[in-house]
Amino acid sequence: MNGVPDPRVPGGDIAAAWQRRRESLPLISPLRKKSLQLLVVGTGLAGSSAAATLAEQGYRVKVLSFHDSPRRAHSVAAQGGINAARSVAVDGDSVSRLFADTLRGGDFRAREAGCHRLAEISSSIIDTCVAQGVPFAREYGGTLATRSFGGSLVSRTFYARGQTGQQLLYGAYQALMRQVELGGIELLTRRDLLDLIIVDGVARGVVCRNLLSGELEAHTADAVLLASGGYSNVYFLSTNALKSNASAIWQAHRKGALFANPCFTQIHPTCIPSGDAYQSKLTLMSESLRNDGRVWLPLALGDHRQPSEIPAEERDYFLERQYPAYGNMVPRDVASRRARELCNAGQGVGPGNRSVYLDLQDAIERQGKDVIAARYGNLLQMYERISGDDPFTTPMRIYPAPHYTMGGLWVDYHLMSSVPGLFVLGEANYSEHGANRLGASALMQGLADGYFIAPATVTAWLAGNPTPSIPSDHPACLEALAAVNKRIERLLKVKGSQPVDGFHRQLGHLMIDCCGISRNAQGLRDGLAELETLQQRFEADVCVSAERVGPNPELEKALRVDDFFALAKLMLLDALAREESCGAHFREEHQTPDGEARRDDQHFAHIAAWEHGNDGKPIRHVEELAFTALQPSTRSYR
């Protein structure tokens, strides 16, 4: 591969760039669309919205998901809201402000044309969802209600209580199922993507394993869209659904798709702390709670009094103290770092001093319990069920946890990866969030990709690149099937003594220690050495039951953890190579005297795009970033 392909970023006036580009894209007649087959992997917000829209346009669409129902995709868990620049709150919001917040929030490590397009499209997403019947919260007068999220000074987050993802997904699901009913979409559930099929350098299908029968299947298409979500579960404990994984994007990467900025991962500041060593998942407490919740710690070290016994003057509202402009609404990377620093210094509360308080008392006194319950009801119930404490009377205890991955497969402005014909949508791609995603912007991006961008750009690709259809017994399919078969045989033959989860847990500990909230060169190098040893032990001693026919959940996990090992190595290498701090990538060697990230625009104003070296040595390419509409400045929330 000769470096990074042309990212096809439009030149000229940024405000009209997407409109100009869209109007210049070739179209396909509705009649011809019926002869074209598309394959969409994933039924989260990005996949469902893309599949429904493309089928609505007339394409034949096959949709694959490992879940038993599209509604189980991890998007269903999104809580707090979705951003859009509609200025309903009359607080001066605008497309250019959302654009600027997104680019600045990502610490100038994203393409500005992409960020602008996202801000432009945001309002149409809300229109689409309202038309579908998504029950967004409303004001007394009937207008849509908004709240604030971190990293912005306006109120632009639309929400449906603490269930925004679920409600948006139901909207996209309805649209998807309408097309299933009409015959435009063939829905294949319980299928795990294990390889990408490439013919003459172009993505033409996938190999997947039927999780119920154990059979391997090859599915071919004229274009493939991956919308398989993020890879936070590389850390084992994360806020993601248990089965969220990196396999689809990792296998595409092995087949030639560049992987962009894998080390850009987000640690969310407000999660319920881990209870014990056997916990398998962490639960998020939505950032929206910081609209009304105040974050604090006792001023004195080792103060073990009940929070209600600690008077206001003996509390450290550390975010309000350190960041008077944004207070509790600083972006996630900043809030996470500050909380961890204080806990490491011994100021934390709870078991092992590993949490900080998120306190709703002032808001309850000011606005009343009913208002707070209406705004966050299900989140507070969830907290009480998990922790046993009532957040209406006792401050919640929270701690940072892995949550979102800004890194992902490199895509150009058309969302096409470096493998022609392979499009990547939603959290699976690396796109507009740079080094740090702002709260409530992931849903916006996934739906912008699925409802608006991919339908236009996939059509343009198909119009310009007619290809003969290929049968599922094409030599490339047989070759991919044989390779997957061999990989499965390898894992089944190990017959070791240690369960997959044990290896995954150890990998997670390693990654959070070496490549978590903060990183340094020595820790990353040590991490690479430890990773190699752990991976060798996994390959020699993993225990997978030998069932080839029928369900085999241990095999499913082993295949995913195998991919996580390979991805973890790339994350460590990427973090080591990026000798600067930016957004959520905090290299301890590169910080200002007051502990803020120090970017190096001269050497690192680029996207790192990694090629999978066939000898096992990844190759780092770069796509330089140019800024014309907004010049890089030091991110300051003080």
Ligand SMILES: Cc1cc2nc3c(=O)[nH]c(=O)nc-3n(C[C@H](O)[C@H](O)[C@H](O)COP(=O)(O)OP(=O)(O)OC[C@H]3O[C@@H](n4cnc5c(N)ncnc54)[C@H](O)[C@@H]3O)c2cc1C
């Ligand atoms: C607890 C929580 C709360 C959040 N709250 C918010 C919020 O309030 N606002 C916001 O903007 N963002 C939020 N986010 C982030 C946001 O929810 C996600 O980034 C977004 O939903 C991802 O959508 P997606 O469509 O890209 O992927 P997903 O919803 O993860 O869907 C992935 C799909 O791919 C399929 N899949 C994956 N791998 C394979 C494979 N190998 N083979 C076959 N199928 C596969 C899965 O079955 C699934 O259908 C939150 C995230 C979490 C964890």
